[in-house]
Amino acid sequence: MRRTFVVLFILVALVATACGPKATPTAAPVATEAPKATEAPKATDPTPATVVKPVEPQLLPEVNPLEVTGNVVTAGSSTVYPLAERMAERFYDEGFQGQITIDSIGSGAGYERFCKTGETDIANASRAIKDSEKEACAAIGRTPIEFRVGTDALAVVVSQQNTFVTDVTVEELALIFGNTATKWSDVRPEWPAENILRFIPGTDSGTFDYFVEHVFAKDKEPHLTAANTQLSEDDNVLAQGVLGSPYAVGYFGYAYYAENAGTLKALSLNGVVPTAETVEDNSYALARPLFLYSDAKIMQEKPQVAAYINFFLAYVNEEIVDVGYFPASETTLLAAQQAWVAAMQ
């Protein structure tokens, strides 16, 4: 009901502003919310505003959240959640009148709601969609479009009491976390003959999956059967574990390392330290992408979904560092923006 009113008011106001440049404030009562929305364009722009308004350096039409209403239903990865929450809040802050919900339920369950039951408009994910999930999407008439919105680097960490290791190669990483070496000296002879205490994320996590894929070429067995391996699904808990001993080593999201930088030490991989630059140019070996997925039909039918993704892609780099992740590179972000434009045609 209210939505129809808002649309009606926008129409009326647009007609009014088109008729005479000095029309509105008295024409519409100020008490209700709707006329406020119609006055918005006046503040910054004397011409009647349209949602699509090309701005130079960006591919995307600028979105004015004040003119966007309706609901956006999203669900998925708990890794993407803090970022999505930040962007949704900014979307509200800049005037969005509808309702965005974000359920933090894990990437798998997020795809289930997007592809199988078709309840959500957007799936947040910290791993790319699998073929079987794409098939499920196709079965309900959805074609998932991928938008990469950022990067979560994995930090390989040891305690600061550990003085002997600062840099490893990816091959050594496979030894450190694999089932052939038990002692540090098995990896490099000059390292102490002490047991390696391994702390790794649970097998359900995208982090684990990504690590296995990139360090162990998808072979999970050596990783899972390594001696002295402790698993936890909570990165804070893993950090606690690594802190416990100078011979402990673990890996988890970079943000958790950053919070414990005073007591933990992140190893460089092949001599590359994880920083914004090395993560962005892919020279740091363990950088995991973060995604949003939606569907062209949903985006066209629900302009608020398109507007939200547009807004997300346009401003994500201003917020992402604060949340604890790394920005996606210019080219990947541009590709995501192109995907948005293509979807809207």
Added chain:
Amino acid sequence: MVSQVKTGIYPNETAAHRAALRKRPRISETLIQGFLFFCGALSILVTLGIVYELGKESLLFFTRQQWEETNRTLVDAMNAEQTTFRMTETGMALSVDSSIRLRSEVMTVTDIRGDVVTVARAQQNTVAAPHESGVEIETSRRVTLAEFFTKTEWNPQIGKFGIWALVNATLMTSLTAVAVALPLGLCVAIYLSEYASARVRGVLKPLLEVLAAIPTVVYGYFALTFMTPLLRAIFGVNTVAIYNTASAGIVIGILILPLVSSMAEDSLSAVPQSLRQAAYALGATRLETAVKVVLPAALSGIAAAFIVAASRAIGETMVVAIAAGAGPAFTFNPFQAAETMTGHIVRISGGDLSYDSIDYNSIFAIGLMLFFITLGLNILSQRIVKRFREEYE
């Protein structure tokens, strides 16, 4: 005049008299009884619902065949008859007798020598076809009931489906919890019911009940950051792993303490005062009255408290997920990490795994298993209670 009826018992009985004495149909009473029966029977519906939902998905778990990329490919092209091929060196290991898939053709591995694989072609009603080099080799995972119930290693990611690793961990944590909560809770209950003044009881009981409401996440961190360091300080850092079942179990014990103490206190209080007075009159001390008279009389309620508490301990999730680690292990050492059934369920259901993976389906089978375990324990405890219960009045 009303005519006399001979069938009556009393000489002057009339039809009107008989009508007054006959059991009147009480519609409201019948309705109430019907409603109450429904309330009781609702639990059966809930159970049926649970068993149906879990059973449906568990069936998938035991019947489906799931294909997984090995990250290995064919080195050379192969024609439709060839039974050996070379695969690339890195990637997941294949095993003899397992099924593999290239494109849509399913094969069974009969021999592996280094990177040379011998297969039986065109299995499972598929058609042998030529494959060019670079085709991805997929391997399958399938769970059998026998494996599920006889093996002790649980690691779905590498095709290990032995439920006992999880069952064992669940029993370890819940037994520890029960060992902490039962004596402690019973002592608290006896103190509150038999010794404390009404005022003290009125304050302490609700206070302890607050313990039941603190979100279990908090208990989880309490176990990890308080109990585990404490255990490590007592037993040595090298004996006690940072994630361990003992710490999780003790903290679950604390979590279920108010269940035991509150419910047990209620049933102790409900024992008629006359029993106590009779005991005192015989010269029994307060302790003797409490332990030898009141306790047996309240046994049914105390047993109910134990059952509820133990059930809660078995079903508890977050504490074990945080403090006991996320790696399934078959160990009887309480100072080692192990994952419980509930811990596994919650981890998989909230993780990034695909919802149509065999791993994801496994949580329903585990849930069903858990359901039957608690059922068994309940039946057992009821037998025991029946034997020892003393009924007065």
Added chain:
Amino acid sequence: MKPRPHKDAIHLGTTGFTPNLSRRHRVGRAWLLVFQAATIVGIVVLTTLLLNIMNGAFGYAAVENKVDPDTLAVDGVPLEDLPQEELTRILQENVSAGLFRRLENDLPFDERARLEVYTLVLERVVEPRVVKQWSLQDSIFRSAQVKAEAARAYPKAELQFKSWLNSQFIRNPQSAKAESAGVRTAILGSLWTVSIAILFAFPIGVGGAIYLEEYAGDNAINRIIHTNINNLAGVPSIIYGILGLAIFVRALEPLTSGALWGVADPTTANGRTILSAGLTLGLLVLPMIIINAREAIRAVPSSLRQASYGIGATRWQTVWYHVLPNALPGILTGTILAISRAMGETAPLVVIGASTFINIDPNGPFSKFTTLPIQIYQWTSRPQDVFRNIAAAAIIVLVLLLLSLNASAVLLRNRFSRRLD
């Protein structure tokens, strides 16, 4: 034949009553100590836990400004003395265009009071943030060291005693920034779901208990029901979530989404509503209520019932006027524990579809929702430390909410709990 004394009978043999008695009293005293010790252990644990939580919710915080107000001074005029136009300009330069447009749209800047614009500049541009938080324990017992450390490590920061639990925290909706985050939507969501759960489970639970204790004979069906209820108490909560998803969210969708009543909330448009969550929690706590109520009803002496029947009361009258009032304390204990359980539950609600982020208040049983434990869990798993502080504050809110919800039940229980003589 001389009857053998019962094994527990108190021996009054010729060996003498008195020496034995003192021993028995000693044993009694020793055990009293054990009982007291157990109670004290319980209280100590509770206190430790609560202190642990308080430790995070209060304490010294180093608050640093994102932008130093001194750098915002124009021509030597400090920020607080700047005229309104300058303040508006600063705001326009420093916040995103979209935000400025929204603020202008809410109320044009030339119509706003100067103080309001100044506050906006402080909030949005200067933006004080907590860079380090010390625990309550350190803040009280090591305050000198904390102050020294703050001065050394955060020279630009201002040290202030911060209570994360404040009225703003309770009033604000959710936020991605710990400093402005609040739990209003979560409190409302929790209250709604728990109320529905109890309204559903209490009558049905007590009804079931009455049936089993007062009406049911000792036959196979009733024994099955009995075992079954005990068993349901041990089913992990997440399985109730799976069940609730199948029944309330999917099968009864027209009912739980409100479509059947024509009041469906467009934001949910499916069964993932407060009603579904409340009913699921209701099923979850039902066994606990039934078991407690059964024990309470069983403890009512049958002499009361016989007296009631003797004066011609019907079965229901007996139950309603005599059994239930006497069983009430035990029933209420079950209810209190049930409320507590429902309040602290996370896993089933995640399956049912509680949102993690939602900043519009639920306005009825057909709304989408979030609850306190979900926020708490979500905050504790964040990397940044400040989120654990607000999680601690949220736990205190949860405990207080629970205590007030339970208060009436506790009072009633205390009133009715008198020993039956």
